[in-house]
Amino acid sequence: MKAAVLYEYGQPLVVEEVELDPPKAGEVHVRVAAAGVCRSDLHVMKGEAPQPLPIVLGHEASAVVLDVGEGVTSVKPGDRIITPFVSSCGRCTSCLTGHANLCDAHSATAGAMFDGTTRLHKGEQRIHHMSKVTCFAQEAIVPDKSCVILPDDVPMPQAALIGCCVTTGVGAATESVQVRPGSTVAVIGCGGVGVNVLQGARLQNAGKIIAVDINEGALEFAMRFGATHTVNPTQQDPVQRVKEITNGLGVDYAFEVFGSAETVTNAFNMVRKGGTAVVVGLAPADELAGVDTVALVRQEKTLKGSYYGGARPAVDMPSIIEMYRSGKINIDDLITRQYKLDDINEAYADLERGVVGRGVITEF
Ligand SMILES: NC(=O)c1ccc[n+]([C@@H]2O[C@H](COP(=O)([O-])OP(=O)(O)OC[C@H]3O[C@@H](n4cnc5c(N)ncnc54)[C@H](O)[C@@H]3O)[C@@H](O)[C@H]2O)c1
């Protein structure tokens, strides 16, 4: 089958034929239907988020079940599913305490399946799995435990986005912190994930919702997803401007959704006394962000991370699907471009160039 393989950091993905072994016990063989173009894969391509190489990337997916391994009863051939980018084992401390997004067994087996082995190879060469999803390929093997079955009326590209950016963004504002009605919110970085934080803040009935982005196009786009104000850091100091908009106080919640030390520091500095800065973006692995430790104490600020929107996919994805079906969450307008797997490098060049909205691979 065809897959896009990353052999070396900083090099284009190679779209080529690779072999996929059959599913083992507890695994599912799927045909990928749609795969979102998320910045997290770009971090891996650039070496900012190291993974074992070579690897097939892609972690935002919808798929159709082709066949199942031994003992699998949760899905059957023909089922349409979302394949979450954190599979939960259901047995570790994180899973058992309601933090399926932090599953210990999942993170302990990064780049491979739960048993530590891989199903992908090219001849003798072992190829690793991104997030146990590997959707930049025609087919994939995924763990059965995490599959979320889709209702018939949810289109596959929209479903794929629920696999990462929608759940991550909405959940940051509704689960990781529960934004209070009427409160003030800033979102730094309004790409695929950031606009979903805006939607999450709107769902929580936030008051002022301030979009912060260096790209004017992204700011215009943000207004359609709940932003009430916009700030462009290339034109004005974002911390000062956010304070002006909030009567000199700063916001109750600032979400960092780009991934850099500088924007994390800005998020921390633009929250008011007692406020919370939530970091969603993944900064390069070696970057440390500066935090004013006196403000942290004297102003009782909170600095919090948010991974996968704090989601328990089995519980939260069905409710996100319902909010999409009832028009409370807009995913249709988020999809601004569709690509063939063969054009994956172009899809990532567009992401880096700042083309607004989400790209989705829909032809394999
Ligand atoms: N926490 C999680 O579970 C999780 C999940 C998915 C993605 N992520 C991370 O979230 C981040 C965003 O991902 P995405 O797919 O939305 O990316 P994206 O490329 O679609 O969006 C990033 C946005 O940030 C803007 N930006 C760039 N520099 C900026 C700056 N200095 N100030 C303000 N805005 C700036 C860009 O113009 C763009 O609109 C990435 O770091 C990604 O790895 C985290």
Ligand SMILES: [Zn+2]
């Ligand atoms: Zn993602």
Ligand SMILES: [Zn+2]
């Ligand atoms: Zn677990």
